[in-house]
Amino acid sequence: MKILIVEDEPELLQSMRLFLNSQGYRCEVAETYETASEKIIDDIFDCIILDISLPGGNGFDLVKLVKKLKKDDGVIIVSAFNELDNKLNGLKLGADDYLAKPFHLAELSARLHAIIRRRNFSGAEVFEHNELRVQVEDKMVFVHNKALLLNKKELDLLLFLIANKKRVISKSAISQHLSQNESGYYRGYDVIYAHMKNLKKKLTDAGCRDYIKTIYGVGYKLDCDEATD
């Protein structure tokens, strides 16, 4: 999977590159509008992660460029302008997703994963691990081939863990993920505890082993390796 990261802040660029590299993505980077547009013209990417304010130009123009070239690259807009206008504007121009700074790398990875899944697998991705099977696009969960009924938050939580499987997701990232599109809500960890408790209970009640590991109170990890032995 080939990704282009367009971000003028070198430290943030490096973080994204490192994180996505470790997930098996090949990352190209661009720090200015010029380099970004050159790379967009010359190459094909599965997804472009795009900052809006760039030296030498505006990220929205790069979205227009992608659409003008009739390229199929997915686009995630990353912007500190956390305003509805920017979001709507970006999506109207044809961006696939919008992420406001500051975001968690796990969130970015989950969004990236979703876009690539929609483009490459036509949505038929299935996560399967022992007795647990999740049809990601249909949002169906099966334990021992029996459908398990989860509420929206619990399902979101499980899918988020799956999108970041085998890595530690901070409680902070989970809290942000669960409260997205809920402007102004208090994001407390107590909410996550409650959802996590319910999710784990439903899974174990259905006969699923506990694959969700707690990491020293800082986060969680969907651990597919250790439980397989």
Add this chain to the structure above:
Amino acid sequence: MRLLTKTSRLLLGYAIVVLLVSIPLFYFVIEQLYYQDIDDALRLRKEELTIRTKELKSDRDVALWLAMDNDVKISSSAPPLRDSIYPKLYQDTLAHEMEPYRELATALQVNHKIYHATIRRSLVESQDLIVGIAEVQGILLIILFIGWLLINRNISKKIWKPFDRIIDWLQNYQVDKEQSLIYPNSGIVEFDQLNRVVNDLVSKNKKTYLDQKNFIENASHEMQTPVAILQSKLDLLLQSQGLTAEQAHHLQSSYEVIERLTHLNQSLLLLSRIENQQFPDLVEISVKATVAKVLKHLEALIDDKPVSLNVELHGDKMLHGHPVLIEILLSNLITNAVHHTSANGYIHISNTDHCFLIENSGTPLPFDQSKLFSRFGKQNINRHGVGLGLAIAYEISQLYRLKLNYQFKKHMHQFSINF
């Protein structure tokens, strides 16, 4: 009171006073003029009599003359030294009514003898005439004033048209929407001046608004980028192999601080955006549906605590506002109640067409009630959030002219929004 009504009223008042004064004045003046005329006629008659009576040579002649002319009487009482004219009533021989006359009393020499003579003239017809003239004059005056008022009203309405246009334009003006300026040419100097001033003001406002908006956006950008970097570094650190419990603990603390920073930043931006009225797209929002939505989000938290929740939603009050803000308003109040209710406490939410009420059990506020809605005014603010939730709720209620009140009653904290 409308300006036109005010000027019309003044004019009408003046017209009534003038009318009331002018009609009797008119009557009086005409009457005086008429009396003068009559008096002149009486004097003329006297001159005539003085000449004519010389021809009467005998008492018989005198008696005949007196019988012929009913309006002249002579008596042998002492003749007046000077002529005098005065009004007098006489019994009418035919109608048996008292009728008004003008009478001239004079000394008249008839047949070598000086008599006291009176010459009179009836005023009956002349009075009808005076009344008639006065009436016609009155009616004319009334017509004149009414016509004047109507014309004045009509002209005023036309003159005020450019003004009404400005008002209309201002009413529809929104600083955040692109709008053409008002066309400054109305043909009336004062209104053109007003248009120009309004255009200037609007342009200045627009500039200030844009500057402020830019500042907010820049501040947001400048603060959120470093926070984003910091957070991404923590995310990387979290993935490192062999993370110890102590390191994890430090990481967690750092995450929490960053979240507080983010939340604080976003809350401050939200507050300034509310103050700048940057939530312009107003729609009708159901309170009932919004409360239900918020409760659904907080379900897990409420169940987990646990608190007992009692919800009574009646009617379907619609609020006019931005959906995000109305949701934040209600969710901040509800979240506040959930956080400040101790385990096994009690929350009661009710909604009618006039009032949204949320109560939660608890102990009295540990700080002054006036600080409740202020920013950062409270102690131990960092246990839940950054202490801006109620300030934001208050700001939103102000924006939409809703009355947000607090009281502590019977061990219950009570927040109410009156619609």
